[in-house]
Structures are given as structure tokens and as C-alpha cells.
Amino acid sequence: MSFAAQGIDTGDTAWLLAATALVLLMTPGLALFYGGMVRTKSVLNMLMMSFVSIALVTVVWLAAGYSLAFGDDTFGGLIGDLKHAGMSGLGPDSVHGTVPTLLFATFQLTFAIITAALISGAIADRAKFGAWLVFVPVWALLVYVPVAHWVWGPGGWVLDKLGALDFAGGLPVEITSGASGLALALVLGPRLGFKKDAMRPHNLPMVVLGAGLLWFGWFGFNAGSALGANGLAAAAFLNTLAAGCTGLLGWLFVEQKRDGHPTTLGAASGAVAGLVAITPSCGSVSLLGALVVGLAAGVVCSYAVGWKFKLDYDDSLDVVGVHLVGGVIGTLLIGVFAVKEMTGGTEGLLYGGGLAQLGKQLVAVVAVGAYAFLVTYGIGKLIDKVLGFRADEEHEHTGLDLTVHAETAYDHGVLGHGAPVGASSVPSAQKVKSQA
Template identity: 55%
Template sequence: MLNSGDTAWVLASAALVMLMTPGLAFFYGGMVRSKSVLNMLMMNFIALAVVGVLWVFYGFSISFANDATGLGLFGNFDFVGLQNTVGKLAGFAVTANPETGVAAAPWPGPDALPVLAFAMFQLMFAVITPALISGAIADRVKFWSWSLFIALWVTICYFPVAHWVFSFDGFVSADAIGGWIANAAHGIGALDFAGGTAVHINAGAAGLALALLLGKRRGWPKEPMRPHNLPFTLLGASLLWFGWFGFNAGSALTAGDLASVAFTNTMVATSAATLGWLVVEQFRDGKPTTLGAASGAVAGLVAITPAAGYVSPIGGIAIGFIAGVVCALAVALKFRFGFDDSLDVVGVHLFGGLTGTLLIGFFGTTSVNSLGGDGLFYGGDASLLGKQALAAVSVMVFSFVTAFAIGALIKYTIGFRVSVEEEVTGVDEVEHAETAYDFSTLRGGTGLSSNSLPATSSDAKVTVTAGKES
């Protein structure tokens, strides 16, 4: 039967995850130069518009309808236009598969959810994944070319991968067959609680592909390209941290103990990752930075995402701290290998996603979630680690290849990068005819701005009219 409490929690979580995309826009927006901040905000914001429409047309169907291939690759078109969803309930198959002994889903709530509540929750994951990619190619792409990339990439890459990872047998409908990564009955049964593979490895690999395809920003790495507004970045990281409780705890799809575990792990792993990143900065650079704190927090959020419902809080702290260290070191790879990943999407999301996904093979414990698995540190063998590695590598390769191919198609047809002159001018003015800040001042012969002039003066009267002083 329908559980109104679980339904309310899932809808609230969907709203929290939606907030993450504007939060990401501020996180990225503060890291770019002032002449491209609006473009970065728009590159994130447009994902809400594009993916929101495509999800209704066919995205949800490809991701969660009954498998169309028999191989767990993508769903059929039963839910095109969200037909067959209104008034329908989705529920977990809570009994174990007779062949494998494994339940069909890793969070077997006894009650059902409205299919539309689940669809809207999953939509927000589909929105933020391409938005994450935008940071890898900041400062240098055409807005409408980027919008087209989003539409093609989510269609060809994200929607099928969501089917692989998130679509469990018998959930959306009793006889539905899901994806090959999620289900042990006809696949590998790898663990990904909330999207380490489908979201972060997926986005990180695509970001690497586009960074290589489109090339470096003019002047990188010789010219300093410092963040123009670090308060923006810290605000964005804070909004991401807040929204991530819906991302991870909401993925329990029930307001119970498992959601509480995921919530706790999200908190403590992020805290530990922030410390890990700052420790690296202190030893490497001599100073802990605001940008490092924000980036470390996001690295921890990324790494705990696949593991949030499968590890203990101590395991969560360990995963977070390791991810903070790994990602802080990984961001330097772009200088070593010469690819311009503008805002460290590869270092944070690809490496963070890989770290969290693989560490389930060490820290996973059935004492937290009986439908998960025991990692090497909890008496398990290497089989779980092998499944995690296969899932991570498969998604990484598929995303890299599809992103590179789609990016190349756009590059050699309508063009993907702005010209050198336009890049120097700034993509805000070129692509949007706007600037984020008005640096002009109204100055008269006194050299004072109009804002600093007194209303009256014993020496002279100054009248400001229509932008001129007289």
C-alpha cells in the first residue's frame, strides 16, 4: 500500500537534489573569471530546462521501463510522455531471487511509491549529471552548442547508464527487467547506492573527453586564471552539501533506518574529506585555502555517494578522508598531462567517484545493509571489489567514447568553441550580451563618483542627470 511518509520524503528529497544544480552553478561560477561567470551559471541552469523536457518525452522510459534488449542495456518506450505512470505505484520485490539468493533491490521498503514521485526524484539526478561536465570546459564554449551536447549526451549516454545502474528488476512494474550493473540475476549486481558510477564517473569521464577534444583555454597554464569570487564558490559548496542529503538519504526511497545511515555517512564523510584536502594543502602549499575547503567537501560528497547505504559511519569517515587526499592530489594531473580541465571535474568527480565506488569493496558491510555486501575489511572476498571495478570501468569507457563522439560531431558541424577573439572578450558578452558586474563609474571633473558626491556643496552644486554630471 502507499506510504504517505515515504512519498513525502522522496518528494522533499527531489526538491533538495534540484537545489543542487543552482548550487553547482554558484560553486563553478565563483571559480571562473568575472568575464565568464554568467555563461557558467547558464551552462548549469539550461540543464534543468533541456533534461526536464527530455525526461518526460523519453528519458524516464529509457531509464526505467522494462528492458528492451534482454541484456539490461536500456528500457523500452512504455513510459514515453510519462504515460502509464499517473495513478500507478512502484514497489520493491522484497523476496530474494531463488537462483542467486539476492533481493531485487538494495533498499526493500515494504510499501509502494507513486511512480511519478520516483520519476521526479530520478529526474534531478539526470539534470545535475551533464551540469557537472560543464566545469571541465569553462570559459570557451558556445552556449547553444553546449545545450545541444546536453540533449544528445543524456539521450545516448546518461539515460542508458541510469538503466544499467538504477533500474532494478520488479520495481517500477512487477515483471520489469532492469539493468545489467544493478541486477545479479542477469548481470553483475554491483553496488551503487546513489550514483557514484551513473553520475560522477559518468560526468568525470565525459568532462575529460571534452577537455581533450576542445583544447586549452587561451593562455592556460601560463596565465593565472584565478577564481573571481570565492564566497560564491563556498556558498555553492554549502548548497551542494545541503542538497546532497536528499541525493543520498533520499535514495533509500523510504524514511527509515537506511535513510538515517545514508544521511549520517553523507555528513561525516564530507567533513573528513574537507580535512583530508586541507591537510594535503598544508603540507604541499603551506596554507589551507577556502577553495580547498570547498573542493574537499565536494570530493567527500562525491565519494560517499555510491557507498552511503553500504558502510558504517567509521567507514564513511575513512572513505571521505581518503577521497579528500586522493582528489587533492589528482587535480594536479591536468598540469602533468597538459589537459585543461578548467574547474577540476576530472580530479574531483572522476577520481572521487572511482574512489568511492572501489572502496565499497573494502568497507562494505552487511551489518549496515544486509542486501549490500561485505568488503575485504569485513570478512568478504575480492568478488565485490571486482564487481565494483567492472562497473566503474564500463561506465567510464562508455561515457568517454560517447562524449568524445558527440563533441566531435558538434565541433565539426556547427562549432563548439568560441573564437580566440571572443574568448578574450569574454563569453558573457559574446554569448549572452550581458556582464555579471558593472564596473563603470560616473565621474566628473572632481574625480569623484556620483555616489560619493554630497547633495549640496558650498563650493559647487552637482546635478546627476541621465548618467551625466553637470
């Protein structure tokens, strides 16, 4: 029997294959974005935290994560079953809507991967790599998988019972990663020299390159969530572009007004903030709504990244200020700007829908944020007690690249004076480690 006869649409499948590749590319893009934002002594460690998340989350997702997230509901909208553990029963002839189930499962896997990787930005420069290897799979199973079931799984309580909307991941991806990042930042404590030493991005071109790859991949993230090559995908695609642009402009406007100069880091951060906010709402709002959502995120998040200095939590790379705050903005504004042409019936406050949908969005935001924060805090504390989550002070001072990975990102001045270009870094790294 041909795939077409089984209900698989080749156009939808081709688009979702491309979208899946785009979303997977976002994690290397994030690695560059984060890597450029840290100091030279921790660049490789930051890249590794993202790249290893691809491997760890994939294994967990294939073993049990997909089944628990998208399997039949077993406990009041909270979690799925293990019918498809190990991808059991999902052959090439299995269909989800108009695409192969294996492709749908892989597409959703790429979301889980980048969500875990996002958290690393909150604890940059100071986390034990071994503890991170333990944290990621445990967190994916206990935090991401249940929330994904609540929002997207069959019978999930957020969608089916509450009626809150989230097209592409404001709740499972943005709010979950932001709340989890805050929890881990509190568990580990601030970096050495926080609020005292300059901790500027070491490579802004790398940051911009990473932001560009994220923006490129975000079209797969949002437009791919339509699960088909159709008008909804096209609308989500355009909304994504528009919100990224107004987010960038909004952040630069604040910088110019507040600091007197627009910055490269601000442009990259503003674009990401707009993209974060439009993620949940790209399939619910009109183009005008998307422009406002992106602008609101760019302006608010540009102020939110400074909260850590006032509230004394060290969110190294602004996961809270951008992803948590941006995710909250985008999820809540569905209740204001949703239009029935996009949602199929639900309307926001400005289009005659009243306060009902806004209230549902608020309940979902609070529930998901609180769950992610509390469970992540518990996981982090347990790992810290058993293994130790914070890197040794001397390792943190020297840099995690050299002390953990026995490598450095750059030759000049790192491995000793006069080190020849191309010389092996391993002997020098081993020497530093032995001295430490």
C-alpha cells in the same frame, strides 16, 4: 480509492518530495560553485550552462529518458523500453515501491539534471553556448540514460548480472560526468593562456555558498535514495555528513603540508570530494567506512586536480580531479568497506567478503567510465564538426558573458570607464559584439 489503500506510504512520500526539492537545489548550488571559480568575464555564462540544463534535461527525460532508463529491459540489460514515453500510463495512482511513480520519476530526473550540468565545469570559459544546447539533450539520451538503466533499471546488467553496488550514483552521476568532462575537454582543447595566465577564482564567497548548497542538497541526493523515511535513509544521511567533513579535513591537511596554508577553495573542494566519494557507498558502508572514504577522497583528489598540468588537458574546474577520481574511490571502496548490516548480505574485503565484490566494482567502474568517455568524445567531435564547439578566440578573450549573453555580472570596469551604476549593459554589449 485512497492513495493509502493503493500502497502509497505518506511518510515515505513526504520525505521523497523534500529530497527531490533538495536535489534540484543542487544545480543552482553548482552554478554558484562554478560561477565563483571562473573569471569575471564568464560568470553568467557558467550560471547559464547549469540553469539551462534543468530545462533541457527535463524535456528529454519526460519525453523518453525516464522510460528508457527505468522501463522494462529490452536488450540484455542495456536499455529499457518506451512504454512510458511522454510519461504515458503514469497517473497519480501509479506506485513505485511505497511512493507515487511520478514522484520517483521526478526524483530521478533531478539526478540526470545535475549530472549534465557537472560536465560544464570541464569546458568553462571556452564553449559555444549554442553547441552546449545541442550537446546536453543528446548526451542525456545517449550516455546518462543507458548508464542509469545499467545501474538502477529493472534488469540492468551492472546490478542484476554483475552484482556491483551503487547506492546513490557513483557510476551514473560522478564517474559518468567526470569521464564525459575529460572527453569534452580534449575535444575543445585548453583555454587561451592555459598554464601561462593566472586563472584564479574571482569570487570565493560565492564558491563557498555554492558548496554549502551542494552539501545541503546532497542529503536529499543520498538519503533520498533509500526511497523511504527509514533507518537506511538515516544511516546514509549520517554517512554523507561524516564523509563531507573528513573530505574537507583531508584536503586542508594536504594543502597545509604541501603549500604551507589551508585555503577556502580547498575547504570547499575537499567537502565536495568527500561527498562525491560517499555517494555510491553511503548505503553500503558503516560510519567508520564513511569516515575513511571521505578522507581518502579529500587527500587523493587534492593531488588529482594537479594532474591536468602534467598531462596537458584543461579540465577548467576540476571535474576530472574531483568527480571522476572521487567517484572511482567511493565506488571501489564499497568492495573494501561494505557491511552486511547496510547491504543486506554483501560484505567487503575487510569484513570477510574477499576480493569478489571489489572485482565487481572495478569492472563497473571501467565499463561505465570507458563508455561515457568514448560516446561523449564522439558526440563532442560531431557537434564540433557540424556547429563548432569552441568559442571564437576573440569572444573567449573578451568574455562569453558580454559576447554571448550581452550582459555582465559586475558593473565596475567591465562596460567602460565611468559607467553609471544601473546603466543598461545592452548598448555597450551590442557595441562590443559588433566590433568582434
